[in-house]
Amino acid sequence: DAGVIQSPRHEVTEMGQEVTLRCKPISGHDYLFWYRQTMMRGLELLIYFNNNVPIDDSGMPEDRFSAKMPNASFSTLKIQPSEPRDSAVYFCASGTGINNEQFFGPGTRLTVL
Amino acid sequence: AQSVTQPDIHITVSEGASLELRCNYSYGATPYLFWYVQSPGQGLQLLLKYFSGDTLVQGIKGFEAEFKRSQSSFNLRKPSVHWSDAAEYFCAVGANNGNKLVFGAGTILRVKS
Numbered sequence: 001d002a003g004v005i006q007s008p009r010h011e012v013t014e015m016g017q018e019v020t021l022r023c024k025p026i027s028g029h030d031y032l033f034w035y036r037q038t039m040m041r042g043l044e045l046l047i048y049f050n051n052n053v054p055i056d057d058s059g060m061p062e063d064r065f066s067a068k069m070p071n072a073s074f075s076t077l078k079i080q081p082s083e084p085r086d087s088a089v090y091f092c093a094s095g096t097g098i099n100n101e102q103f104f105g106p107g108t109r110l111t112v113l
Numbered sequence: 114a115q116s117v118t119q120p121d122i123h124i125t126v127s128e129g130a131s132l133e134l135r136c137n138y139s140y141g142a143t144p145y146l147f148w149y150v151q152s153p154g155q156g157l158q159l160l161l162k163y164f165s166g167d168t169l170v171q172g173i174k175g176f177e178a179e180f181k182r183s184q185s186s187f188n189l190r191k192p193s194v195h196w197s198d199a200a201e202y203f204c205a206v207g208a209n210n211g212n213k214l215v216f217g218a219g220t221i222l223r224v225k226s
Contacts, residue, residue, distance in 0.1 A: 033213075048212070048213065050212075056213070097212050099162070100208070104158070106155060109154075
């Protein structure tokens, strides 16, 4: 069975541009999580969904960030406009909701110039 | 609120030596505990987990961890480290509000030959 799939794996963009990160969770998983990892702040939870509904977006840094989950097999994290301080690795993870276990994708390394 | 402390930012061990990575958590009830490993440029891979029962749990790659309620600890051990174990290791506790995980800051393991 395929794991969590993220695309693109690397993204380089210029400040002010829109960036869209994509995630396909493991089939059958009801929970989907978006994280950001930086050297300074470590691993931060941005938002998570249950059955395609956003449950907790308290980690979203500001209005420039938005996330959607239109169906059970696809989610996007959008940054508009992007800024250099958004440069980080963004991870998507999914889980069944049993015992908080989560499975991580390979991440998208975002560089904003 | 739940929290996880990994007191060692960096650890260096010789190949073949034993390893112990420390993890302390703060949580009011019986926690769900996890150890993840992240190799450079990769996502987080689940090493092992504790939900209940036997306090010594076995994981992949020859790792084990012991849950000690009296010390609020969940230390990760390996009897003989291999060069391929060089990576960053994260301890995490399952939060009781939703299915979130709270991660420690991570410990970077270096293996010298």
